[in-house]
Amino acid sequence: FRVKVCSLCHRAQAWARWLIWGRVCVRSTYAFVFSNCTHGKPDSVLETFDLYSKMYPSVCIGPQVGEVLDDVMRRVGPSMVLELGMHCAYSSVRLLRLLPPGGRLITVEIDPFTADLGEEIILVAGFKDQFQVLPLSSGEAILSLRELLAPQKGGFSLVLMDHDPVLYLKDLLSLEAEGLLCPIGCSIILIHRDRRADSVKNILDYIRTKAQCYQIKTEIQIMTEICYKSAGTMVE
Numbered sequence: 001f002r003v004k005v006c007s008l009c010h011r012a013q014a015w016a017r018w019l020i021w022g023r024v025c026v027r028s029t030y031a032f033v034f035s036n037c038t039h040g041k042p043d044s045v046l047e048t049f050d051l052y053s054k055m056y057p058s059v060c061i062g063p064q065v066g067e068v069l070d071d072v073m074r075r076v077g078p079s080m081v082l083e084l085g086m087h088c089a090y091s092s093v094r095l096l097r098l099l100p101p102g103g104r105l106i107t108v109e110i111d112p113f114t115a116d117l118g119e120e121i122i123l124v125a126g127f128k129d130q131f132q133v134l135p136l137s138s139g140e141a142i143l144s145l146r147e148l149l150a151p152q153k154g155g156f157s158l159v160l161m162d163h164d165p166v167l168y169l170k171d172l173l174s175l176e177a178e179g180l181l182c183p184i185g186c187s188i189i190l191i192h193r194d195r196r197a198d199s200v201k202n203i204l205d206y207i208r209t210k211a212q213c214y215q216i217k218t219e220i221q222i223m224t225e226i227c228y229k230s231a232g233t234m235v236e
């Protein structure tokens, strides 16, 4: 009984730390970027995030992985991009600044407070109408996306998953089931800070069993790029 109580206390402490530090981190990142960047300049916003990460703990993907993401954006030229896990919008700003004209980003953040501050940063970077922030869990957001996508119908041609690795496989299966992945090609970027985690292994195992639809294109540091094509359009 004592062991159970101890373990519950540890869990409660971990949650309290996450709630307090998570919020402090969001608030202080936002305040630093807001007051030190040049408003209206996405590159200045990114540089200010990078400066912040040199001094304080940060969960942003950072410049190295960011540059690889930029390469994927330039290669794919996606008209519809989905981001799961916005946080303070570092990766959202990276994606938005390389969206082709008429392109659109839908970004999802489970914590409404974080979603508000992230949206502010996107506005500070100078973007106005190319994006939509959904303050929802990834699971809820995915079920509402078909309606939002209706005019484009083609689905997302780039999906960035940087939310909760435990949900990556479940969310990928939902995106597939909802017909939200562009059938002629979609790059799915997985950010996994712990490559050995079972969650990462599970999704990669699934990808390997569906070789008729998926290929692993690149694996670098904390990022894996997977290419999807619906079975009828896959070129061997």
Ligand SMILES: C[S@@+](CC[C@H](N)C(=O)[O-])C[C@H]1O[C@@H](n2cnc3c(N)ncnc32)[C@H](O)[C@@H]1O
Residues within 6 Å of the ligand: 059, 060, 061, 062, 084, 085, 086, 087, 088, 089, 090, 091, 092, 108, 109, 110, 111, 114, 136, 137, 138, 139, 162, 163, 164, 167
């Ligand atoms: C690692 S951070 C994202 C960092 C961001 N991509 C960047 O580079 O700036 C993960 C974010 O995902 C959010 N998150 C966690 N689980 C989620 C879920 N199920 N649905 C949506 N967002 C989630 C967290 O609140 C957190 O803000």
